[in-house]
Amino acid sequence: MARNRHSASPSHPRFWGRHAVEAALNNPERHIRRIWATREALAPYSIDKSIPVTIAEVTDLGRFVPNDAPHQGIIVEVDPLPDIWLADLLEQPDTDKRPLLILDQVTDPHNVGAILRSAAAFNALGIVTQDRHSPPESGALARAASGALEIVPWVRVTNLARALDEIAEADYWRIGLSGHAEETLAKTLGSGKTALVLGAEGEGLRQNTEAHCDQIAKLPISANIESLNVSNAAAVALYAAVEKLNAE
Structure with a gap:
């Protein structure tokens, strides 16, 4: 039986991979809604306690991203950045x-x-x-x-x-x-x-x-x-x- 996949909505995209996630976490303009990660991948980051974090195994993280997405053990769900005029x-x-x-x-x-x-x-x-x-x-x-x-x-x-x-x-x-x-x-x-x-x-x-x-x-x-x-x-x-x- 295929596993259920949890899709991101257009208004709440999900980022994966070390560079994209680290940049989002370091951007004060970016609102992080929640995080899924392995303990090892999460270790280098100091996460605000207001952000929900789910610790998961690498194999389980695949349910939260498109097929074969190289998530590198960490996924963040975010709000789009504020509009710029x-x-x-x-x-x-x-x-x-x-x-x-x-x-x-x-x-x-x-x-x-x-x-x-x-x-x-x-x-x-x-x-x-x-x-x-x-x-x-x-x-x-x-x-x-x-x-x-x-x-x-x-x-x-x-x-x-x-x-x-x-x-x-x-x-x-x-x-x-x-x-x-x-x-x-x-x-x-x-x-x-x-x-x-x-x-x-x-x-x-x-x-x-x-x-x-x-x-x-x-x-x-x-x-x-x-x-x-x-x-x-x-x-x-x-x-x-x-x-x-x-x-x-």
Whole structure:
């Protein structure tokens, strides 16, 4: 007989794996609802007594996560992080030129998680997505982000075109990445604040999104492959933007 599985709800995601769990526990903005763990996995952490903790065997923990999820002996159920307003993210001094990432209907949680990880690695200002066409917080996304979900600001907006207008008003040069562009990214990067706009897996940027970019650019990849995965493209673009800043 198959064991009953206890599924997480979209409003109360479950995170697993050491990096995702440790980052959530260390984030004062993150509300932890409960924890399931082995004694060994729980030992390094000082858990607030108000958080319910269930001690379980490794084999039993599999009931609380998707099949084959590498939980590493500890699972936390959480509330999603509080909303962040775009205006608040853009309120920064003109000297803060960290790149901003805008994702146009990137829906795969593994890709968004990997993009968050790159955003943390290259000290991006944050990411902006459209609320209806981006994944919710989840265990898969948090694990792919490897802790970055807790430290990179993530703004969800209703209308991406309107958000791009607001970003332009904050003096960002909006560069959309597309394989059909004539100029390479390196040639379009300026000395001011940069917003990098990336499209969905396969479809790329929508026409209306391209229309709200100041320039369209491509990554100079070889003819051996048609395109990069969006998370790989984001990492390369962030590196190029940060290198441009460091060279000034």
